[in-house]
Amino acid sequence: MKNVKRVIILGEVMTSTIYALRTFGKSKNEGLVLWLGQIEGYQARITHSLVPPQRSIQSEDGVGYIVTEETLLEISRFLNQKKIRLIAQVHSHPGRAYHSSADDRYAVVTKEGGFSLVVPNFGFGQPDLTTWAVYRLSGPHWLQLDRDQVAKVFTIFNSQERSGRGGTFSAIV
Template sequence: MAGLARVERFRVPRRAILDVHKHLAAVGQAGYEGLGLWVGKTAGETATVERALIPQQRLIRSASGVGVQIEGDELHRLNVWLFENDLRILAQVHSHPTDAYHSGTDDENAIATAIGSLSLVVPDFASQPFDLSSTAVYRLNAAGSWLEVPCQTAHRLIEIVD
């Protein structure tokens, strides 16, 4: 598989977007953050999402805020499944209670770890229909930093297909 670093277009089926967003909205109604993954393949400069995955997750609420954690056993199960199905994580998508931004916790606990991966943050516990314009999009660079993708660039980078 070609590396994600050279990908210039992520083709994402609307169904994959809706599947993750439905999960984020459901846990958001209970006051929690949620997380979903877009998995697929790369070919040259294009990454094609084949499906959404919702890993088993521990929803966290404490005095310092809310969060979501994927435990080690689930990460192992997920990686075995990806290997057996010749797929890779292209993007992680998670929600925040208010503003969409990549927090320090998001940086440190990312599941998408390949250079060029995307991390999308949906605001307001995904209480509104998915809108790329209000979603914060970040991309992992070669130095291991998540850099924000400007909205206009995100619209060129992420192609939603039916």
């Protein structure tokens, strides 16, 4: 995971992620989506999104979500079975995107080099990763990538255009 320099996201994954986050957002809830895929050398390819069972919370301290230990175990079993990797976690915030101390503490992604993406405004903005807050796990710390790094690392692959034309890559800036 820590050798990954490039992350390709299938267009469908982006679409289903935004849809899920907006669905949570309509009830003023944060949502969590996991990005799964394969790693080959320096490149990760995100082929599936997974919305784990989660309990949304709204309190005076703000909003959040809880994923139980059981669910986490089930997810890791599922990943092992399918030989698929957890590459990133994506979650929404009501307003500004940043990694809160709770986000640091309760991250589902725990592997060195894994990614955590925070989506502002419950996902109702443009699905543009350079407007999100993107972090990468380095030792015990989640380090934020700047806009240039995000644009360099992440690419959305629109597979709808795959047939006939051999596929096109669109940069996300």
